[in-house]
Amino acid sequence: SNGALAKIRRMLNGGMAPADVAHLLESSPQKDRVVLWNLIESELDGEVLQYLGEEVRAEIVGRMTQGELLNAVAAFETDDLVDLLQELPERVSEQVLQAMDFQDRERIEAVLSYSEDTAGGLMNTDTITVRPDVTLDVAFRFLRRHPTLPDILDNLLVVNRRDEFIGILPLNILLTSDSGLLVRDVMRTETEVLRPDVSSDEVARRFQRMDLVSAPVVSDNNKLLGRITIDDVVDVIKEQAEHALLQLQGLDEDVDLFAPVLRTARRRGVWLGINLLTAFIASAVIGLFEATLQQVVALAVLMPIVASMGGIAGTQSLTIVIRAMALGQITPARGRSLVIKEISVGLLNGIFWSCAVALVAYLWFGDATLGAIIGISIVVNLATAALAGTTLPGLLKRIGVDPALAGGVLLTTITDVVGFFTFLGLAALAF
Amino acid sequence: SNGALAKIRRMLNGGMAPADVAHLLESSPQKDRVVLWNLIESELDGEVLQYLGEEVRAEIVGRMTQGELLNAVAAFETDDLVDLLQELPERVSEQVLQAMDFQDRERIEAVLSYSEDTAGGLMNTDTITVRPDVTLDVAFRFLRRHPTLPDILDNLLVVNRRDEFIGILPLNILLTSDSGLLVRDVMRTETEVLRPDVSSDEVARRFQRMDLVSAPVVSDNNKLLGRITIDDVVDVIKEQAEHALLQLQGLDEDVDLFAPVLRTARRRGVWLGINLLTAFIASAVIGLFEATLQQVVALAVLMPIVASMGGIAGTQSLTIVIRAMALGQITPARGRSLVIKEISVGLLNGIFWSCAVALVAYLWFGDATLGAIIGISIVVNLATAALAGTTLPGLLKRIGVDPALAGGVLLTTITDVVGFFTFLGLAALAF
Structure with missing residues (x-):
């Protein structure tokens, strides 16, 4: 209705702070976002743009005419303008620069010469x-x-x-x-x-x-x-804290919650594909023991337990080490004592929980050998998980790979392979 | 040697900023930490204490005499002192309060009356x-x-x-x-x-x-x-960004990297135990199909793929929703469109990757039925994963459970159970 529309229009243009308007846009599905944006008066465009996340902002800027864009960025501070220019297609950012007066352009170009994730890229030139x-x-x-x-x-x-x-x-x-x-x-x-x-x-x-x-x-x-x-460093701190932890799950911190289905599916699909590869490696290991599995079908029932315990424990060690590296808390000398600590924790928990699992397996299938085999496998896999979780990040970093991005996948591949191989291998020897 | 010791002593007492000394202590194993702390002159104790994380600080304060502690906190600001008092055993914090003059004590007690994680607990009384x-x-x-x-x-x-x-x-x-x-x-x-x-x-x-x-x-x-x-809000922002993501893996943000092995093992052991329970639930589902597994051993080889794809995809949806909730981006109306989006993504990726897996399964075992069964199971499990990943956080929050803490475990239980049940159930019907 017209009354409701007028009310929303009033809220967007003065009733709410520009930061809140930006937050509302980010929290709205794309269809609603276009409607809301068109209701905002053009004098407020610039303020709202400053508070939007990268992906949502790109979408909205893509819909603006050159005139609207130049108008909107007129009151931007140096660092905010530089951020925006870096996100724009080169042709558009060139036009924005040409429309500025000489002194402003010179200041902007000085900051533009530094990479976005350096002090130079973060700085403002408004010194007194x-x-x-x-x-x-x-x-x-x-x-x-x-x-x-x-x-x-x-x-x-x-x-x-x-x-x-x-x-x-x-x-x-x-x-x-x-x-x-x-x-x-x-x-x-x-x-x-x-x-x-x-x-x-x-x-x-x-x-x-x-x-x-x-x-x-x-x-x-x-x-x-x-x-x-x-105020600009706060954004860095937040991204820094989230980055490694989101990367571990193949996610990125600057993504639009309501990005189109196809784009999201493509991004996530790549990650699924990589994980699928590791799942096939695990399957190949299981495939080595088809004969044993046929003989003792209880092995198939219990084997996910060994792999899953290793994955959970290893991911904990990995996360802690990756976070400590991001906080700058790890040096080579201290890394050694951390590896020893994590392996000790893995062994202690391995011994404790393997007794529990061995007992349950024995009671379930009435087979003491089966209990012993799963117990030993869990101890071996938790120690492996601790070793891999603590050392992988450093090794990956040394060869120039982001530990947060590749670490989790590699780790579960290792714990799956070691878990299945130990458990089924011991069973092949015993039965 | 004595020369090296004197050099370290000089560095700790003036060569380095107190914040850096605190960082050095946090990055050192506990033995070294005691040695370093004893080298720091008592006038600097207070400054260094302010920069230490909760767990490391508790350890060091536990070793100080009452006199040393009173001396160290003399120059603390209200909010820092309140933070410290809340961490101390009641007896000790009472002693510190008694040693202050009346006006200071009154100010501190006013702030102490608010919970640590509210504006009242964060505030300082140093207004001009x-x-x-x-x-x-x-x-x-x-x-x-x-x-x-x-x-x-x-x-x-x-x-x-x-x-x-x-x-x-x-x-x-x-x-x-x-x-x-x-x-x-x-x-x-x-x-x-x-x-x-x-x-x-x-x-x-x-x-x-x-x-x-x-x-x-x-x-x-x-x-x-x-x-x-x-400066105090920056700490909250950092914890906020890390909290949900660390909780998903049963980890806490305020933990000492070099905490003793036993304490760490106990904390992590609980998490392993909870995950072990869910692994047993998955095993019980597999156990329902022992006869089918005995007949077609290829099922045991392939079944981890179905479960793992569901777990990976579901954890991605879950993480995104939990993070959006923490950022205040989700309302009930928008929740619905997010669920629809995530399920569409799950179905798209399910259809794409299930074709790939079905083909590999067919080529590997030469059995088209097996390929069809694993393909269908993956589509079903990825759709389930998306539904569970997007709706679980809201449901958990409504019943008063932290979605980050319980969400991951519950989710993988669901994807394991649905994955194994669909795959083995279809196989039992087909073979």
Whole structure:
């Protein structure tokens, strides 16, 4: 109805914060999304775009005319604009750049020259700088002359006349110090400085360790390039925390929940295909023992237990190691003691649970040999799982493969093969 | 050697930032950790403690005398101290509280009355307040009288004489406005205000959506209670992102990498036990078809493929839904369209990969019926997996169970049972 539509239109254009509108768009199926987007007034387009995830944003930008797009990005901050430009087809991003004035374009192109996942790609060029040899009173009056200041402003950056970075002047020191003092008397020189080629993961780590709100980005020859603020680092921290864990299941963190069925099926299908390969390898191992299986059909009933216990325990070790690597907690020396710990845990749990399983198998099939065989296999498989889970990530990383992406598949292949081979192999010897 | 020891001692006491010392302790096996901790001078104990994770910190605090502990926490901020007190045994935390002066104790006890995972538990009481009817010049002089200001200070909080919250005065507005204006003329009243009982997850969401650096916490009757700063919210965001994904594998985010073997084995053992139960359920299903398996041993070779494809696909759907729930992206109406989407993806991939598997099975065992049976079973199991993966989280949440903790186990139980039952059941009918 028209009344309801008018109400939604009012909510989208002022009733809700732009971040909430973006969240609503992301949580809506694609059909509704188009309708909602068309209800949003064009002055708000830019603000909403800034809060959208990569995939949903690409979909919406794809539907905008060049004029609408230029209008929408006019008020973007450097880093947000750079993010968007990197996602656009080259032809479109070139048009956006050409429409900007020379100074803005130069600033954008400086940031564009750094990779998206480095400090250079994360930085903004909205620094407020001050000279070391002026008084705080002068610094104050200089600040007052700015019609607006950046939203997040905790430090002024102190540079000399060659634009070389010297230190920071925290606002709360500026506010509480005698205004007759010189900037150089109260500035802090022992401060966190980021090179533009530092990875965004490392940037996130330093912000967390030092509880930073912003940090300057400085070139190798000490020129001030820009600064990074916590709001952009929060996104990195979130992605970093999710990335490895989602990768383990063949998933990506930046995906549209309501992406079309075909696109989703293709993405997931590849992952299923890879896992299917490993399942066939396991089947081939079982196939080696067809004769034994025919003789003792109880083996077929019990064999999934051995494989599944190994998979579960190994994935736990693997996840813990991959996460510790992402947090930078693992060095080669400590890796050894971690392997020993994980194998000990695997053996302890292996011995405990294999007794339980052996007992159940004995009671179920009335066969003590069968119980002994499944017990031994579980101990062997849990120890293997711990060894593989702790060492695979390091080995994969050394040969340049993402441990989170390949680790889980490789691990379950190993635990399946070792589990089935030990269990059925011992049975072939015994029966 | 003594020289090396002296060098390490120098590094720990001034060479490295306290956050880095904490990181080093967390990345060290427990034996080394004790040695390192004893090398740290007692004046630095407090700073290092603030940066340690929960489990490692409990271990170290457990070794300190009461005097050492009181000394170390003297300079803690309210929220950090509250965090620590909540981890300590009641007897010890009582002692720490008794040793404080009355005003400090009252502030701490106010925060302690809120649960750790609410806005109240996250807040600090270090607010800087100002009255609406003073000039900016007076506000300035008032700030200057503070010997130190909080590290993170983006807004002054405007309150009336009854301590009721009225609005915020951003420092960058204070700095750029005419100093003759009144606070009420330039303050912002449309601002994000948090109630103390709002969950920390919701706090994290609002900080991210609004790019906040700090936000006031205000009681139901509008009294200003404290404020939350981004450095503490970053920890929540990180835990939030990791929590659901680690829970899916029975892991916890706050665990010491080098926890003793026995403790780790006990924790993981419980998880293995639960998964063992589901493996036995799958075995019982296989056991129903012993006669058929004896007749056609190829079934035993191929059956793990059906179960494993279902488990992989279902876990993907489950992970996506649990993550979308954590991000607040799912409503009942949208849930339906998501279920339909996921089932369509499952059916598409089921049809595609079942053809491949059917062909391989036919070529391997030379039996077309076997190929048809495994093909049908895979389609059925992938559709089931999608349905279970998308609906389980909502159902579990409705009955008050954490979907991340129970979802994965339940899901693989379902895909195992359906996979084995369909495949072996069809075979029993056919052969």
